[in-house]
Each structure stands twice: as structure tokens, then as C-alpha cells.
Amino acid sequence: xxxxxxxxxxxxxxxxxxxxxxxxxxxxxxxxxxxxxxxxxxxxxxxxxxxxxxxxxxxxxxxxxxxxxxxxxxxxxxxxxxxxxxxxxxxxxxxxxxxxxxxxxxxxxxxxxxxxxxxxxxxxxxxxxxxxxxxxxxxxxxxxxxxxxxxxxxxxxxxxxxxxxxxxxxxxxxxxxxxxxxxxxxxxxxxxxxxxxxxxxxxxxxxxxxxxxxxxxxxxxxxxxxxxxxxxxxxxxxxxxxxxxxxxxxxxxxxxxxxxxxxxxxxxxxxxxxxxxxxxxxxxxxxxxxxxxxxxxxxxxxxxxxxxxxxxxxxxxxxxxxxxxxxxxxxxxxxxxxxxxxxxxxxxxxxxxxxxxxxxxxxxxxxxxxxxxxxxxxxxxx
Amino acid sequence: xxxxxxxxxxxxxxxxxxxxxxxxxxxxxxxxxxxxxxxxxxxxxxxxxxxxxxxxxxxxxxxxxxxxxxxxxxxxxxxxxxxxxxxxxxxxxxxxxxxxxxxxxxxxxxxxxxxxxxxxxxxxxxxxxxxxxxxxxxxxxxxxxxxxxxxxxxxxxxxxxxxxxxxxxxxxxxxxxxxxxxxxxxxxxxxxxxxxxxxxxxxxxxxxxxxxxxxxxxxxxxxxxxxxxxxxxxxxxxxxxxxxxxxxxxxxxxxxxxxxxxxxxxxxxxxxxxxxxxxxxxxxxxxxxxxxxxxxxxxxxxxxxxxxxxxxxxxxxxxxxxxxxxxxxxxxxxxxxxxxxxxxxxxxxxxxxxxxxxxxxxxxxxxxxxxxxxxxxxxxxxxxxxxxxxxxxxxxxxxxxxxxxxxxxxx
Numbered sequence: 001x002x003x004x005x006x007x008x009x010x011x012x013x014x015x016x017x018x019x020x021x022x023x024x025x026x027x028x029x030x031x032x033x034x035x036x037x038x039x040x041x042x043x044x045x046x047x048x049x050x051x052x053x054x055x056x057x058x059x060x061x062x063x064x065x066x067x068x069x070x071x072x073x074x075x076x077x078x079x080x081x082x083x084x085x086x087x088x089x090x091x092x093x094x095x096x097x098x099x100x101x102x103x104x105x106x107x108x109x110x111x112x113x114x115x116x117x118x119x120x121x122x123x124x125x126x127x128x129x130x131x132x133x134x135x136x137x138x139x140x141x142x143x144x145x146x147x148x149x150x151x152x153x154x155x156x157x158x159x160x161x162x163x164x165x166x167x168x169x170x171x172x173x174x175x176x177x178x179x180x181x182x183x184x185x186x187x188x189x190x191x192x193x194x195x196x197x198x199x200x201x202x203x204x205x206x207x208x209x210x211x212x213x214x215x216x217x218x219x220x221x222x223x224x225x226x227x228x229x230x231x232x233x234x235x236x237x238x239x240x241x242x243x244x245x246x247x248x249x250x251x252x253x254x255x256x257x258x259x260x261x262x263x264x265x266x267x268x269x270x271x272x273x274x275x276x277x278x279x280x281x282x283x284x285x286x287x288x289x290x291x292x293x294x295x296x297x298x299x300x301x302x303x304x305x306x307x308x309x310x311x312x313x314x315x316x317x318x319x320x321x322x323x324x325x326x327x328x329x330x331x332x333x334x335x336x337x338x339x340x341x342x343x344x345x346x347x348x349x350x351x352x353x354x355x356x357x358x359x360x361x362x363x364x365x366x367x368x369x370x371x372x373x374x375x376x377x378x379x380x381x382x
Numbered sequence: 383x384x385x386x387x388x389x390x391x392x393x394x395x396x397x398x399x400x401x402x403x404x405x406x407x408x409x410x411x412x413x414x415x416x417x418x419x420x421x422x423x424x425x426x427x428x429x430x431x432x433x434x435x436x437x438x439x440x441x442x443x444x445x446x447x448x449x450x451x452x453x454x455x456x457x458x459x460x461x462x463x464x465x466x467x468x469x470x471x472x473x474x475x476x477x478x479x480x481x482x483x484x485x486x487x488x489x490x491x492x493x494x495x496x497x498x499x500x501x502x503x504x505x506x507x508x509x510x511x512x513x514x515x516x517x518x519x520x521x522x523x524x525x526x527x528x529x530x531x532x533x534x535x536x537x538x539x540x541x542x543x544x545x546x547x548x549x550x551x552x553x554x555x556x557x558x559x560x561x562x563x564x565x566x567x568x569x570x571x572x573x574x575x576x577x578x579x580x581x582x583x584x585x586x587x588x589x590x591x592x593x594x595x596x597x598x599x600x601x602x603x604x605x606x607x608x609x610x611x612x613x614x615x616x617x618x619x620x621x622x623x624x625x626x627x628x629x630x631x632x633x634x635x636x637x638x639x640x641x642x643x644x645x646x647x648x649x650x651x652x653x654x655x656x657x658x659x660x661x662x663x664x665x666x667x668x669x670x671x672x673x674x675x676x677x678x679x680x681x682x683x684x685x686x687x688x689x690x691x692x693x694x695x696x697x698x699x700x701x702x703x704x705x706x707x708x709x710x711x712x713x714x715x716x717x718x719x720x721x722x723x724x725x726x727x728x729x730x731x732x733x734x735x736x737x738x739x740x741x742x743x744x745x746x747x748x749x750x751x752x753x754x755x756x757x758x759x760x761x762x763x764x765x766x767x768x769x770x771x772x773x774x775x776x777x778x779x780x781x782x783x784x785x786x787x788x789x790x791x792x793x
């Protein structure tokens with residue numbers, strides 16, 4: 001194997017593949033990155049049995065072949081090389097990296113022990129990279145982090161024709177985001193449960209590119225079942241990644257949204273977030289902040305009389321009955337942050353029932369129901 | 383008895399269990415086929431109630447040490463991954479047996495216990511879909527070493543794993559698993575393989591002479607791994623001989639103390655011999671995986687190397703401790719077998735002697751001592767095992783044992 005490649009192209013591609021390599025590999029070969037040179041291009045791959053990453057970059061290939069080297073080391077080397085063309089040559093059990101007068105000799109790992117990368121699922125569609133990244137970040141915030149409840153650490157993806165719904169919950173809050181995409185077949189219908197951490201990382205990585213292809217398996221098709229694949233062109237190179245799906249029953253979340261509302265309050269998001277952060281300072285661990293709505297004001301209170309206390313009121317447009325409700329301050333902050341809207345609308349039924357947050361572009365605009373954040377209240381002591 | 387082949391060939395003398403597992407693997411394959419047919423929309427799949435009952439999602443394999451619990455688990459995993467239910471030749475079979483199949487996770491520990499964080503990671507995995515198109519098999523080879531917390535973490539997932547996940551736990555006896563785990567698994571009991579079966583395998587696989595094979599099979603009392611070591615390694619036989627020379631050294635108090643010290647030293651030496659090479663290989667492998675070239679620090683040293691090295695060294699230390707304990711335990715079991723032989727002769731029972739080659743010494747002792755005394759000697763050794771398991775300093779426990787073994791007639 002022998003080829004020459006542009007330094008920036010190599011560094012970018014290697015860094016991207018190395019991202020998904022395990023830091024404590026269960027098998028030594030899994031710490032490796034597979035370099036496959038053929039036909040004027042270079043294929044770099046990494047796989048840790050859960051997530052696979054593969055990138056295709058143009059290169060001047062003088063002699064075809066493949067080699068497996070430590071991915072971290074290759075990433076460190078390619079990042080620090082001077083901005084000159086890089087030559088890679090496989091030589092016996094070593095790979096030699098030369099750039100200007102810098103020369104590295106890297107040991108290879110046995111290629112024949114390396115597992116085969118999973119194939120991309122077949123059914124797919126396209127969405128803009130930034131839309132997808134934004135939607136995922138809004139939903140992933142509500143995903144659970146407790147590995148003992150694996151199903152809740154995932155983001156549920158539901159596809160019905162051109163409509164995509166993302167949902168995640170950790171039992172205390174639920175985030176749902178809807179957006180549209182261009183499916184390959186207009187009648188595509190599929191669901192998947194993707195580990196939230198992996199999905200968030202993947203979406204972020206594709207955010208700068210133009211389009212992302214999302215690929216899901218059609219049940220019974222045989223290829224790529226239990227996998228979701230993402231592909232996109234980023235930095236001029238084709239990047240593909242697959243990840244294993246979570247298997248399990250995601251809660252039926254659509255019925256959790258209350259059908260009617262008794263109190264609706266609109267508050268400017270930024271001042272509410274600031275005041276919430278201030279008041280939450282005195283809320284001890286696991287104690288709620290109290291939100292009282294009435295008389296055109298939203299009042300936040302926290303703390304108890306034998307400890308520190310804080311309260312602050314801000315302006316709010318309120319329709320319906322006044323009420324007092326308790327929330328976990330961090331969960332409320334997460335929700336307000338994920339709205340990404342200047343005005344937040346709270347819809348309540350009762351202080352013991354969940355509240356729904358939606359965003360508005362302006363105080364008198366219609367609420368944007370593409371994104372809904374359902375938050376369970378905390379029962380207040382007397 | 384059906385003909386045993388493929389991945390099952392090396393499970394010595396476990397025909398009944400193999401039959402159960404083969405049925406299960408067939409039922410599992412039938413279920414996959416039925417699911418595929420159903421989701422491909424080929425109308426209602428033919429129902430196979432008989433086949434379905436053979437398969438379940440949680441198994442507990444128990445059996446005496448060396449009866450091949452983990453090999454059975456691996457063979458079962460291979461049979462589940464294989465298109466032909468365990469041909470032993472395809473990639474799926476080979477990778478499953480070797481532990482490199484992405485859908486077969488083998489959890490074992492060379493340490494004293496399986497910690498809760500390892501099990502948490504496993505539980506997370508259990509919720510994933512298989513990488514391939516068949517099953518995800520999670521094998522816990524040392525279920526008896528689960529800490530209480532770790533066992534608790536396992537319960538939920540063991541009861542209701544994801545559709546395509548299969549748990550296989552292994553433990554020496556069913557009492558080694560907590561009741562909450564036991565009740566969630568289907569139990570399979572392996573038996574102690576007969577001496578002749580073990581001897582045959584030794585001859586077939588390692589080409590040892592028939593005499594040596596029979597000796598190793600007898601001396602190991604059905605422990606296949608131990609039999610292999612005895613049959614193939616001269617120094618293992620030498621160590622065993624030294625252990626069995628202990629009873630003849632117990633003539634006075636000084637002799638007892640010297641014998642105890644040498645027993646403990648022997649175990650330490652065995653552990654050192656086993657770990658020294660392994661430690662170095664593991665370190666080199668870790669460095670290579672993290673990209674340190676062998677030739678002394680060319681290229682940058684990866685940041686996480688130190689942390690990973692530290693972790694590895696800690697693990698190696700704990701492993702050395704466990705190996706020493708295991709070696710001592712084996713020595714004690716050899717001694718138990720020796721006194722058991724004495725008892726067999728003293729009682730005039732017709733059972734086969736484990737230490738046939740020491741028959742003269744055994745008969746002399748059997749005539750000189752009353753069976754009660756011999757039983758007390760056996761009890762003393764077993765008490766010593768218990769004491770060591772309960773973390774008593776090994777030398778102290780062994781000294782106490784050798785003194786208890788002292789025979790009054792010689793005092």
C-alpha cells in the first residue's frame with residue numbers, strides 16, 4: 001500500500017473516524033483504524049461493535065492495499081503534521097508516514113482479525129444537516145442517563161412519510177420535536193430507538209454539511225436490521241456512520257400531553273432563565289422551585305424558612321386561573337434552553353399535572369408546536 | 383444418544399445437557415425463521431409451539447469446576463449464531479468460540495469479584511439490538527463472583543431482556559447464585575465427566591500416551607483443564623507430587639510448620655509462573671493498541687496510556703492474588719483426595735483410588751489409623767479452605783491445618 005494525500009484532508013478524516021474509537025477497547029484490534037487505499041481514493045474506517053465510522057477521501061494511490069494502525073496515534077500524528085502532502089507506505093509490519101522531512105513509523109495491527117463493518121440499512125431519506133442537529137439537540141436534553149433503564153437513554157425516531165418525530169424522556173420530562181424530510185419512498189414508515197449520546201454526537205458532526213442521509217431498516221428486509229445509518233458530505237468528503245439500535249418498548253408518549261389547559265402563561269424566555277438561575281441558588285439539592293402565576297406576574301421562589309430563601313417576580317401574560325406549581329429547577333432550565341425561542345408559553349391543567357412548554361417567536365405570535373417539552377411538577381410541601 | 387459434532391464435540395461426557403441445548407438452538411433458529419417470514423408478509427407463519435418451548439432468554443449452567451461450564455456456554459452461543467446451529471466451521475462458530483464475535487460478550491473475571499460497574503455496562507448492552515441478524519448472547523462466566531450490588535443490577539434485565547438478547551450465566555453450584563437470579567433462569571446441571579471420557583479427550587486432543595492420560599484424568603478428578611495441565615506440563619506434575627509429599631513430612635511440629643510454609647510458597651511460585659509472562663504480554667499489547675511503538679518512544683505517547691497502564695497493573699495485582707489463592711486451593715483439594723483414598727481403603731470400600739500410584743503409603747496409613755481420625759483430617763483441610771476463603775492469612779490457616787493433620791501415633 002502506498003499513497004499520497006493532502007494533509008488537511010487526512011487530518012480531518014482521521015480525526016472524525018478516531019472520534020468513534022473506544023478508549024478502552026475490549027479487543028486490541030478495535031483500537032485500530034483501517035486504512036484501505038484503492039482506485040484513487042482512501043477509505044478510513046473505525047468500529048467498536050456499536051458504532052462504525054467510515055470516510056472516503058481522494059488520494060493519489062500508487063499501490064493499492066490496506067493496513068490497520070492505532071487510530072489514536074494516527075490522529076495525533078496527522079494533526080501535528082506540517083501543511084504539506086503526506087505520504088503513507090505500508091512496509092512489512094509497519095506503516096511509514098512521511099511529510100516534508102518528518103517521518104513516523106507506526107506498527108500495524110493484524111488486518112485479518114478486524115471485524116467486518118456493518119452495511120448501511122437500505123431505506124432512507126434526506127434532511128438538512130443543521131435542521132437535524134438542532135432537532136436532536138432539543139430532544140436529547142430530555143433523554144435519561146441511567147444505564148439501568150436502557151430504553152430511556154434513547155431517542156425515539158418515528159418516520160411517517162415526510163414527517164419525522166423525535167422523542168426522548170427520562171420519566172420526569174419529555175421532549176418531542178417534529179420536522180419534515182425528503183424520504184426516498186413517499187410511503188416510508190419506520191421507527192427506531194437510537195442511543196441519545198451517540199445520536200447527539202453524530203448529528204453535531206454532520207451539522208456543518210449540507211444534507212444528511214438517514215437510513216433505517218425496513219422490517220424484514222434482512223440487511224441492516226437493528227441499525228441506523230447516517231451519511232453526509234462534510235468538508236468535501238463522504239462520511240458514513242452506523243450505530244446499533246436499542247431494543248425495547250418506548251413509552252407511549254403521545255397520550256401524555258393533556259388535551260385541554262386551564263392556565264396559559266407567556267413569559268419572555270431570557271429574563272425568566274436569568275431569574276430562575278438566581279433563585280435556584282438557594283434551592284437545595286432535590287428541592288423544587290415554586291412558580292406562582294397570577295396578576296400579570298410570574299413569581300419564582302425557592303428555599304425554606306429555616307435556611308436561605310429567595311424570590312423574584314417577572315412580567316407574564318396570563319390567561320385562566322392563577323396557580324402555584326413546583327418544578328425541578330434544572331429540568332425547567334433545560335426546557336427553556338431547548339425552546340430556542342424569545343418567548344416561552346406554559347400550559348397547565350392542575351398543579352399536580354404536567355405542564356407543557358412551547359416556544360413563540362414574539363409575545364403575540366402563535367406557539368410553535370414543532371417542539372414541545374412536557375415537564376412533571378414536583379409536589380410542594382404544604 | 384445422538385452423534386455429537388461441531389461445536390459440541392469438546393464437551394466431554396455431557397450428552398444430556400448437549401441434547402437440551404441443541405433443542406434450544408434449533409428452537410431459536412425456528413423462531414428467527416418464523417419472525418422473518420412474518421415480517422416479510424408471507425401470511426401467517428406456521429406456528430411451532432413445540433420448538434418454541436425449547437428456547438428461553440436466561441440460562442444458568444452449573445457444574446463442578448472443570449466440567450466445562452464456560453465451554454458449554456460458548457458452544458451454545460456459537461450454536462445460536464450459526465446458520466447451521468453449531469457446525470463448528472463457519473465464521474460465526476469460530477468467532478463465538480474465540481470470543482471475538484460482536485454479538486457474543488464473554489464476561490469473566492480474573493479478580494476476586496465481578497463489580498457492579500462491569501454489570502451496568504453489560505445491562506446497557508443487553509438493551510441493544512444484535513449487530514448481526516441473529517442473537518446477542520451475554521455470557522457471565524463467573525456468576526458466583528457477582529457482588530450483591532452487581533447481582534441486583536442484573537435482575538431486571540435478566541427477567542425481561544430485549545427480544546433478541548440471551549443471557550447465559552455460569553456458576554459451580556446453584557447455591558452460588560442468589561435466589562433472585564436462580565429463579566429467573568432455566569437451570570442446566572453439568573456432571574463430573576467420567577475418567578475414561580476425560581482420558582480419551584486427552585489422548586485425542588493432545589496426543590499424550592494412554593498411561594499418562596489415564597493418570598491425569600484420575601488425578602484431576604474430572605477437572606478437564608487441570609487434567610490437560612497435568613497431562614501436558616511436566617512442572618505441574620512435579621508440583622502435584624510435592625503437594626502429595628506433604629503428609630509424609632508431618633512427623634513433628636517443626637515438620638508441620640515447614641510443610642505449611644512450603645505449601646504456601648509452592649502456590650505463590652505457581653501464581654508467579656502463570657502471571658509473569660501474561661503480565662508482560664498484556665502490557666505490550668496495551669501499548670501497541672494505544673499506539674506506542676516497541677522501539678522505545680518514537681512517536682508521541684498517548685495521553686490515556688498512563689491511566690490505562692495503571693488500571694492494568696491494578697488488575698494484574700488482584701489477579702496474582704487470586705491465582706495464588708486458586709493454586710493453594712488446588713493443593714488443598716489434592717490433599718483432600720489423598721486422605722479420601724486413605725479413608726476408602728480403611729473402610730474397605732471398592733471405589734477407585736485417585737492416587738493409585740501412592741497405594742503403598744495409603745494402605746499403611748489406612749491400617750495405622752482409625753476412620754474417625756482420617757475423617758477429622760479431611761475436616762481439617764476443608765476448614766482450612768473455608769478459612770482462606772474468609773480471608774485468613776494463608777500461611778496461618780495452612781499451619782493450623784498441618785498441625786491438625788499430625789497423627790497421634792507418631793507424636
